[in-house]
Amino acid sequence: MKIAVFSTKSYDQEYFENYNSEKKYDFTFFETSLTSSTANLTLGFDVICAFVNDKIDQDTIEILAKNGVKLIAMRCAGFNNVDIQSAKTHGIKVVRVPAYSPEAVAEHSVALILTLNRKTHKAYNRVREGNFSLKNLIGFNLHGKTVGVVGTGQIGAAFCRIMKGFGCNLFAYDLTESQELVEMGVQYLPIDEVFMQSDIISLHCPLTPGTKHIVNSSSLAQMKDGVMIINTSRGALINTADAIDGLAQKKIGYMGIDVYEQEEKLFFEDLSESIIQDDYILRLNSFPNVLITSHQAYFTKEAMDQITLITLDNIQAFENKQQLINEVV
Template sequence: MQIIAYGVLADERNYLESAFNEAFEGAHTLRCLELFLDKDTVPIASGYESVLTSVNDTLDAEVLGALAAGGTRLIAQRSTGYNNIDLRAAGDCGLAVSRVSYYSPESVAEFAWALALTVNRRIVRAVIRAREFDFRLDGLMGRDFHSRTAGILGTGKIGTAFARIARGFGMRLLGHDIDKNPECLALGMRYVAPEQLFAESDLISLHVPLLPETHHIVNEDALARMKDDAILVNSSRGGLVDTDALIATLRAGRLDGVGLDVYEEEAAWFHLDKSLEVMTDDALARLMTFNNVVVTSHQAFFTQDAVGQIVAATVQNVRDHLDRRSGPNTLVPARG
């Protein structure tokens, strides 16, 4: 079987190639591309039965139809999120779809905390100054997280890992989710409505999936409820935050800091070298101008542990496809 992987990062490639070679001993050929999958690059996949995709690939009805026409039978998404895949269209085209339902939640939770600490303690500004031998402390004052309130929107595996770290800092825990997580309750978390969470939290971290009901859950109203000196961190999905509303809030001098590892329109920019091009995304460019905002390029998952688990799950998804069986990662089962 011919297998092609889109959006493969340089440090990810060795993991993928080694795992597939070990699992299938050369019986199936894997081709890795740095290119993202979209309507322009989909012809490359012609003749490949399995296509391994990333979160920044475009898998709408048009692309899925082209994949099916070219002989593809499996879409194996190398992530937990799959909001970039039109599952209904995939089913209509006869394409099986799988994802990685689990990988190290600590990878994302720890990075979310790295963002929180970075903006709180003005670390980027301090490093830039130090490189210029300016060792003043003016404008670098942060706050203790100890005894303050962490609001965690989404208390699944990642949100729970974030809560454990927050508890270690000695923070009061507020949470919101469809269901109450017993582990979070044991940590002392109190579940409240989103409105109360936004209003009372000193640090707000987002850990919910991007669904129609969570799109722009951090909107103008939510931002207005937040404390003027609150810190907002998003390491989940860019579409959870209304970027225009966030920029307006920052322009008004509100929020102590914002850490963003994701962005609504990131597919056009993140994981790519755009340093020699003109930045045409006005919203992203504007975010970069605020000295209390830190933007990283969707790297929270990017640890050796997490990538290893993602690759292992992807190998298993391909194996399940070959054996004509569904598994715990199956989103759309194969026909017949």
């Protein structure tokens, strides 16, 4: 079976080749992202393997179908960049990796919180320069703070367990309540109440029409002054322009993001020698209370192992005409 892997980095190729040591599959790795402009590269392939910033819209899928592609294997949990209905219309199955290492993303969320709060990134740079002053490095105790968790799937649940260990009060919003989290002391509330009562808000929900720009000027107005907002889920959960206004007006006291609304043109690339044309990311970087990482929350050895293995299992199930337990329907 011939598989085209798009948006490939060296580590993607390394993991797929390590787990394909018996050469069961014929992989071709493309550094370019998958779009309607690059979809002709899929001619002669049975499966395409795509990632978060590939643009698999109707135009792309029509070309995939024409080229004989039968399976889109997403090596990530999200699939908001795939036109699922178009794929169904053209008889192309779509599978994903619904969970790999929820602790990886949850722990990175906590890393953003701690770094923003205790300013360890700034302290590191100061000490390297021989500056041992504590001026402007003051933080706050996490113990006793109220943390709002939007989305309590596997990642959100892992995040709740960690924050419970810090002694935080936990409020959550989700369409489905977790009895395990309730028993642990998490209190489910309407989204407006979560926004109003939380000192820290961490987003762990998927991107859907209902959650797009869930953080906007209206929801920001409900939040506490100086609120900390963390997003390791999907960039478009936050209206970037409104967040910038909130930062400028000091409504948002801290913001940590591992995802960004227009990240497909930036993240995973070395642009250090380029002139970045994205005014929003430049403005965000100008705030001393904003911390941006480039979609690395998932990036642990354990997560990469699971992503690779589950993706290969999905492809094998398709090849053997078995039930696709991770199919997007």
